[in-house]
Amino acid sequence: MLFQPAIIALLLASAVSVLMLAAATPYAWQLVRRWDIASGSELQLVLERRTYLMSTVLTFVFATQLVALLLFVFNADKMAVMFVGAMCAVGTLNANAYGFPALLAQIAVFFMAAVWLVLNHADSRAYDYPLVRVKYRLLMGILPFVLLAFVLQLLYFLNLKADIITSCCGSLFSSDAQTLVSDASALPPQQGLWLFYSALLTVIAVAVLHARKLRAAYIVAAASAAAFVAALTGILSFVSLYVYEHPHHHCPFCLLKPEYDYQGYWLYLPLFAATAAGLGVGAIQPFARVPSLAAVVPQMSRRLAWIAALGFAFFTVVATFMVVNSNLILLKD
Amino acid sequence: MKTWIARQKALIDFTLSSLARRKLKNLGLLLVYTVIVFLLASVMLYTHALRHEAAQVLKNSPEVIVQRMVAGRHDLIPPGYLEKLGRIRGVQNKEGRLWGYFYDNVVSANYTLMAPSPEEHGFGRVADGTIVIGAAVARERGLVPGNLISFRSYTGKLFVFTVAAVLPHEAELVSADLLLLSEADFRAFFEISAGYYNDIALSVANPQEVRNIAGKISETLPDARIILREEVLRTYESIFNWREGIVLVLLSGSILAFTIFAWEKASGLSAEEKREIGILKAIGWETGDVLKMKLWEGALVSLTAFLLGYVVAYFHVFHFSAALFEPVLKGWSVLYPRFELVPVVDGFQIATLFFFTVFPYTVATIVPIWRAAITDPDAVMRG
Missing domain, CATH: 2.40.40 (Barwin-like endoglucanases)
Structure with a gap:
């Protein structure tokens, strides 16, 4: 099933990203080893010039990855009509063993790319490139994941055969199946609610605290990651039920469909943005003591913390609104 | 934030006037770019409209059709x-x-x-x-x-x-x-x-029941061939996607040619352009600024070409019935229906099209743009 425009586009984007990163790696290695800002040698001059190319290329590649994630989910949803029994992205992604791993890899690359972009931004704000080594070491660390995402995507699309029977969200997310996702959805709404709101309120509080007092940066990052998981668990365990007004429909992807007025975008876009910003707060914190970043890091982490706090708050408000507005009565008090 | 916007505005302003100074070169690029977008957008809009039409038509057809087979042939x-x-x-x-x-x-x-x-x-x-x-x-x-x-x-x-x-x-x-x-x-x-x-049509209210019902029918009537609407729909979807994909792959040659063209255009800086960059750097522009200016140039050209190409393709498909691609994508018959397609614009398609056009263009121009941006002012002005 390679001859589908969106699949060709996704594979093209992914392959080009891998190629560009691979091409950049030897230069990154050289930068890590030979970088010496104090030197006036010709090599240092060449390296300094090269950093411009590198950061442009990488910004481009990572921006591509962010868009590709959206396109990937969208494409999975669109293809559902071609598979027997598939009604949304879950069925399509479940059509072979590589679907969900490819999605997870893509999400992982998304967050790594976001953190890298935050670091890059901090680096470009300082006059002496204090983070060059960190940035390019990190780049070499990200490359395997981008490669993995590409390989998984390729395997997924190559092994995709229209017409095979796949289980749809109805059966996968039913409480009987013993898979990871169904475990999450099997979390009773009451506990789901509790986990959801406590994690989100915590992360909002911590992020606001950091934005005002500049404390607990690592906790912001950790809380963001935890809130991301809790938010997805919450969507599976009760938010989706309220949106669909159906006590057994736990699908996290159907929210994105036009039948439900694309409500999912109001949830997922702020959630992903807030999580990325929250992780960014933690990522730049180790460099707060670098002299040339002394002014930059607090300012940036303050801003990122605000983005995280507002993003999570927006997400919580939207989710609460969906629950309150629903006609479904799930919990009797 | 305000200074950032003001800065970008100034850069765009400068870029536009710089583009206007080399009208012929840039118009050539714009034209080729627009044609590429137009070709791909036409294919996409047309197949998407056909797919949409097929889905609309099938919406009212019966969920299950039962035919009788005799010796593998359709019989009464x-x-x-x-x-x-x-x-x-x-x-x-x-x-x-x-x-x-x-x-x-x-x-x-x-x-x-x-x-x-x-x-x-x-x-x-x-x-x-x-x-x-x-x-x-x-x-x-x-x-x-x-x-x-x-x-x-x-x-x-x-x-x-x-x-x-x-x-x-x-x-x-x-x-x-x-x-x-x-x-x-x-x-x-x-x-x-x-x-x-000729055949029997069954209407089924609950789509999840369709497959069960099909199973029951094949038990009662072993000689029956059962055709499900969802299968017909799926087949149409696959076929149109496949045709679209094939045409796009055939057109990939032209995308590649365009990419090389863009690379050439971006790396072949004229003496005048080099002088311009040299002067900019001499009066205090940093490499990053030149890079930004050049990236804005690419973005402006891409955006213009994309919009122009897409709009022209829209008219081509929905007002001139896609005269260029009709024979390949539609199929033919003596009594071919004359029909106007209902205009359908899909965000997903636009995103895909973006990946097929703007993405290769940007990939091709990054390195040449960087080469231009690191030009040494004294080397240029002395030469």
């Missing part, structure tokens, strides 16, 4: 089959259908003949001796309601019908070659005895 449903099916839970309605093909020597085309059930179309029951015809048939044979039309049936007998009505133009995609006649006329014309049908 003999009397008693409808009763044999009995009552299947979940099936709202079942009926035998009568339809067939008839070759007309006069226009060398095939007609589809049908004896509709009364509720199936807007004309009520078609009276004996009259006929309702599709728009393309009316056009080819020059018929208006009230005219007489005669056909020599496969048995050699001559049949004369009065045209009762012409099917509306809006439905032409499905009814171009359609002739509707009464059940008695149909049976007489094709000599099909009473009780025989």
